[in-house]
Amino acid sequence: MRENNMKIEFDALSENESFARLAIAGFMASSDPTLEELEDVKTAVSEAVTNAIIHGYVGKEGKVILSGNLKEHCLTVIIQDFGVGITDVEQARKPMFTTREDLERSGMGFTFMEAFMDELHIESKVNQGTTITMSKRLRG
Amino acid sequence: MDFEIEQDILIIRLPKEIDHHNCGPIKEGADNILLQQNIREIVFDFSQTDFMDSSGIGVLVGRYKNISCFGGVVSAIYLSKRIRKIFAMSGLDNIIRIYEVD
Ligand SMILES: Nc1ncnc2c1ncn2[C@@H]1O[C@H](COP(=O)(O)OP(=O)(O)O)[C@@H](O)[C@H]1O
Ligand SMILES: [Mg+2]
Numbered sequence: 481m482r483e484n485n486m487k488i489e490f491d492a493l494s495e496n497e498s499f500a501r502l503a504i505a506g507f508m509a510s511s512d513p514t515l516e517e518l519e520d521v522k523t524a525v526s527e528a529v530t531n532a533i534i535h536g537y538v539g540k541e542g543k544v545i546l547s548g549n550l551k552e553h554c555l556t557v558i559i560q561d562f563g564v565g566i567t568d569v570e571q572a573r574k575p576m577f578t579t580r581e582d583l584e585r586s587g588m589g590f591t592f593m594e595a596f597m598d599e600l601h602i603e604s605k606v607n608q609g610t611t612i613t614m615s616k617r618l619r620g
Numbered sequence: 621m622d623f624e625i626e627q628d629i630l631i632i633r634l635p636k637e638i639d640h641h642n643c644g645p646i647k648e649g650a651d652n653i654l655l656q657q658n659i660r661e662i663v664f665d666f667s668q669t670d671f672m673d674s675s676g677i678g679v680l681v682g683r684y685k686n687i688s689c690f691g692g693v694v695s696a697i698y699l700s701k702r703i704r705k706i707f708a709m710s711g712l713d714n715i716i717r718i719y720e721v722d
Contacts, residue, residue, distance in 0.1 A: 494641035501671070519671070519702055526673040530640045584647070584678035588710050592674055595709060 481511060484550040492533045492542040492561070500529040500546050500559075507548045508555060513618050520596035521555065521616060527589040528559035528612040534580065536563025536610055553618045562609035569602050623649055628660040634669045638676040650683050660692050663719075667698035677710045684715050695719055 486507050490496045501522040508521060525546070532544045545560040566572050573594070578587035594600045597614040604610040624631040630653055635642055653659060662683055684694045695717040699707065707713045 494639075497639050497641050498637060516702075522671065523673050526639055526671075530673065530675065534640060584682040586674045586677035586681060586710065588674040588677055592706075592709070 481550070481553065483552075484510065485548065487545065487547040489543050489545050492537040492540075492544050492563075494530075494533055496544070497526055497529050497533070500544075501526050503546060504548060504557060508550070508618070511550055511553060511555070511618050517616070517618050521557065524593045524596045524614055525557060525559065527593050528557075528614070531589055531612075532559060532561035532563065532610065534583065534585075536561035536565075538564060554615060555618055556613065556615040558614075559612045560609065565606040565608055565610055566602070566604040567606055569604055573602070621646060621649075623653060625653065625657065625659070628658055629663060630654075630657075630659045630661070631663045631665055633665045633667070636668055637671040638669060638679065639671070639673050640675040643675050643679045646679050647682060651686060654683075654686055659687065662687055662692070662694045664694070664696045664716075665698055666696060666700065666703055669703065670700060672703055672706060674710070677706070677712060680712055680716060693717065697721065 488503055490499065504525045505518055505522055508518060529544060529546065536542065542561060542563055547558045549556040571577055573590045575591040576587040578585040593614060597616045599615045601613040621635040622633050630650065632646065632650060634646065650662065664680065680694065687694060697719040698721065699718060
């Protein structure tokens with residue numbers, strides 16, 4: 481299989497959460513993933529994109545970049561925003577930690593990203609934004 | 621998505637996908653009915669649902685909080701293997717009764 485790359489930029493609007501899931505599913509298709517792998521990646525991407533929209537941009541205007549790389553049956557996905565950033569990444573990663581209880585957030589987003597992907601890397605700078613890098617080996 | 625009331629049971633047929641974008645109407649619809657009618661149990665019907673991220677957990681926990689202060693209960697039915705896994709990972713199965721059907 482040849483190496484393959486993609487990059488999409490979209491507005492930080494909640495309707496683009498399902499668009500991002502469809503985009504990553506389409507990108508993965510050439511590597512013939514199992515249904516479970518597909519669902520795992522879609523869930524992880526949905527979590528990261530939702531976070532960019534509601535936490536990164538706090539519901540305001542902004543751009544989200546979704547990129548993907550497929551190489552030797554390993555998928556890497558990057559979700560980037562240029563929003564408020566995360567003050568304490570260690571705390572944010574903890575299961576059930578959320579700063580938006582008012583929105584009934586469950587605080588399980590990072591826990592899901594970690595569980596459904598093989599690797600999760602969070603890079604964030606206050607007032608500059610957040611970059612989530614996740615990878616998963618596809619066995620399908 | 622639709623809401624059905626049978627005596628004091630509210631059945632919520634959930635949409636195909638539950639994410640942050642579409643979970644608002646589920647919350648608002650359920651809470652309006654809870655305010656207006658005497659509901660003892662909310663049943664979340666997952667028969668049409670094949671995707672749910674952590675936004676869905678917030679929906680279920682939120683309704684659980686709202687109904688349990690009146691002594692009501694929350695249950696779920698027709699969960700796919702995938703949704704079941706999400707219930708287990710998030711501890712939802714500790715507060716929500718799952719109806720087994722084959
Ligand atoms: N892209 C982001 N920009 C700013 N803050 C974020 C971002 N992603 C996550 N966070 C912070 O990390 C916390 C935990 O995220 P998560 O585990 O997805 O839970 P939830 O989205 O339910 O709050 C969020 O409540 C928020 O404070
Ligand atoms: Mg989240």
